[in-house]
Each structure stands twice: as C-alpha cells, then as structure tokens.
Amino acid sequence: MKIICFGVRDVEKPIFELSNKNYNYDLTLTSELLTHDNIDLIKGHEAVLLRANCAADKQNLDKMKEFGVKYLLTRTVGTNHIDLDYAKELGFKMAYVPFYSPNSVSELAFSTGIAMFRNIIYMYEKMANKDFTVDEKMFSKEVRNSTIGIIGTGRIGLECAKAWKGMGAKIYGYDLYPRNDVSDLLEYKTLEEIFETCDLVSLHCPYIKGQNEHFINKDLFKHIKDQIIIVNAARGELINYEDLYEFMQNNKIKQVALDTLENESIVFFKKHQDNIPNDIYQKLFDLKPRVLFTPHLGSYTDQAVKDMVDISFENLDSIIKTGNSKNDIK
Incomplete structure (x- = not known):
C-alpha cells in the first residue's frame, strides 16, 4: 500500500517510520502541505494522509480520484480542510483522529x-x-x-x-x-x-x-x-x-x-x-x-504526533482489512 503523508516535518519522520514497522506501508513523507500546485505528488499512491491546512477541496479531490486514490485520511481532529460532501460523493474511504494527547x-x-x-x-x-x-x-x-x-x-x-x-x-x-x-x-x-x-x-x-x-x-x-x-x-x-x-x-x-x-x-x-x-x-x-x-503548535509534541500517526495508520489498516474503521468520517 503506497501512502503519501503531507506536512511531515523532519523531526516527525522517525515517529512515522517507527509506527510503520507495524504495517510496512510504502511511505512517501513530504514536508509540503497539499495545495493546487503540488497535487501531482499524489500520483502513484492509493492513500493520502493530510494534516491541517492541506487543501482537499473539489479541485484537488477530482485530481485524487483521477489518480486512483482510494483512501483519504487526516491526522487531525478537525476536518474543515476537506470538502466532505464532495469527497463522499466521489466514494473515498475516509477516517480521522478523534483525539490525541x-x-x-x-x-x-x-x-x-x-x-x-x-x-x-x-x-x-x-x-x-x-x-x-x-x-x-x-x-x-x-x-x-x-x-x-x-x-x-x-x-x-x-x-x-x-x-x-x-x-x-x-x-x-x-x-x-x-x-x-x-x-x-x-x-x-x-x-x-x-x-x-x-x-x-x-x-x-x-x-x-x-x-x-x-x-x-x-x-x-x-x-x-x-x-x-x-x-x-x-x-x-x-x-x-x-x-x-x-x-x-x-x-x-x-x-x-x-x-x-x-x-x-x-x-x-x-x-x-x-x-x-x-x-x-x-x-x-x-x-x-x-x-x-504561535503557528498552530498545540499538537507539535512527541506524544501528540505519535498518537496521530498510530491512529491514522491503524485507521488505514482497518479500512483495508474490513472496509471501515472505528474512526470513519461519516
């Protein structure tokens, strides 16, 4: 399973890599937030993991669908960066992180x-x-x-x-x-x-x-x-x-x-x-x-990032195996 993770800062990469030892996903970690200008980074990936301030609007969702993305996840509690109604219309399987540290x-x-x-x-x-x-x-x-x-x-x-x-x-x-x-x-x-x-x-x-x-x-x-x-x-x-x-x-x-x-x-x-x-x-x-x-640093700690990544990877694993997760966006 190839998954691209947006907004991953260098200090967070070891946390992603450690958590992934339980799943062995083919990870692409980028520090960039998803925009209209870098949407092509998603090509070749079946799953996308977003963070706050990534643009998952109609334009980008259409591109994701065109690129063959099946799974759209966010490592955040909030989901207002995603056009949820349109994403559901396109049939993406979606999940979020209900809480972290x-x-x-x-x-x-x-x-x-x-x-x-x-x-x-x-x-x-x-x-x-x-x-x-x-x-x-x-x-x-x-x-x-x-x-x-x-x-x-x-x-x-x-x-x-x-x-x-x-x-x-x-x-x-x-x-x-x-x-x-x-x-x-x-x-x-x-x-x-x-x-x-x-x-x-x-x-x-x-x-x-x-x-x-x-x-x-x-x-x-x-x-x-x-x-x-x-x-x-x-x-x-x-x-x-x-x-x-x-x-x-x-x-x-x-x-x-x-x-x-x-x-x-x-x-x-x-x-x-x-x-x-x-x-x-x-x-x-x-x-x-x-x-x-302060530039949205509330969740910028070791435990919070670990919680976000662990739950996100578990969400994806559950969706792949059973078709849904306990944290589905409905």
Whole structure:
C-alpha cells in the first residue's frame, strides 16, 4: 500500500517510520502541505494522509480520484480542510483522529497564558533592547488570587483547568454539554459570567460550521472584566478579529495568545518579508508584545504526533482489512 503523508516535518519522520514497522506501508513523507500546485505528488499512491491546512477541496479531490486514490485520511481532529460532501460523493474511504494527547495543547495554552499573566513576553522585548528597568507593566496579580475561564470542558480543556487549578486559581467553565463529574475542579457559568469575572479565558471548544463562527465577539466583550487575557489554542474561526482588535485598542483586553487563526495559512508556516497579507492580522501583530501568534503548535509534541500517526495508520489498516474503521468520517 503506497501512502503519501503531507506536512511531515523532519523531526516527525522517525515517529512515522517507527509506527510503520507495524504495517510496512510504502511511505512517501513530504514536508509540503497539499495545495493546487503540488497535487501531482499524489500520483502513484492509493492513500493520502493530510494534516491541517492541506487543501482537499473539489479541485484537488477530482485530481485524487483521477489518480486512483482510494483512501483519504487526516491526522487531525478537525476536518474543515476537506470538502466532505464532495469527497463522499466521489466514494473515498475516509477516517480521522478523534483525539490525541490532550496535554500537548493544554500545555501550550497554559504556558502562553502564564507567560502573559506574568508579563514575560513584555519583559523579553525590553531585554532585547537592553532595558532592564522595572516598570508598572511588569506588576502582576498572582494566579492563586485569580479566576480562570475554560471555554470547552473536553479532554484538553480539563487538562488546562487542572494546570491552572494546581497554581491555586479558581476555575469557571462553560460547555454546551456540562459534565457532572468535575465539580471538584471547576464551576460552570454562563459565557457572560465568565467574561465578566475571569482574569484569563482559555478557548478549548471545537469549531462547528454554521453554529459558532465568531461567537467570541463584541457582544461578549461588552461584558468583559478590564484587562482580561484571552488564549485561543482551539480553532481560529471562533473569534471575530475586528472586534478583538477594537477591544484591545481601548485596553479592555490586556493581552491575547493565538495559536490558531481563521484562514491561518495566509499567515502561518511561512516567513513574511513585508507586512502580513491580511489587514486585521497585521493590526494585531502591530500590538505586540500584547499579542502573541504561535503557528498552530498545540499538537507539535512527541506524544501528540505519535498518537496521530498510530491512529491514522491503524485507521488505514482497518479500512483495508474490513472496509471501515472505528474512526470513519461519516
């Protein structure tokens, strides 16, 4: 079975190769993300493994079908990079990764959050200018005297909540489907209550097209506690960035850490010589160090990549042998 895997960074290759010892697939590992320009790389392969920001739209799906691809897999939880309806129409067997190490994303969200809480990014910028004076922007509230909001209390959100709880914070949570087994960790509140009372809000909910685009917007920001910090290591589509910028400009929002963006391939995974080719993202960038962009690194850890690859290869093996997998995209 010949399978091409897109978006494989050099540091990830040994993980792919080790996992493949259980399957002996004929692997092609490329660091490129799938685009319209490199679709011909797929020729001669029966299976394709994607990652986020690979383009599996109608144009590329037609090409895959023409090239004889039978199996279309993604090593991601999200599937919004695939035109699923059209892929089903063309008859591809598809599977995804329902979860991977929740610690990978929660660690990034917590670490960027704590860095902003203690103004470390601001201090780093001062150090870059050989400025070691102490000013009022370095002053910080202690975490144990703070309230943290967790939006989305699934696997990742709960791990992040545990980290903040371990530092002594009070934890409020919001979820469309509240759990009844986490009362010792957090207290559920409405979205408005969280934004009114929390010192930092961390997003960990999925993006559901047509249901929660831009639900983090000025309607919520009108309720925010002054000098709130927002961390998004979930999905970029959740935030209205024009509204975010407006409330950073008026200093209602203190700092923001963004590991995901809407249409993030415009910004991420490339080095920009001039301005960022998106007006609102450039405006946010200009607010650094109050704004931190990280290029979708939440899953960029040893355990997360291992989980993604192991599950993806198992999915393919199951589909080949039985016609389906427990993680089929239906």
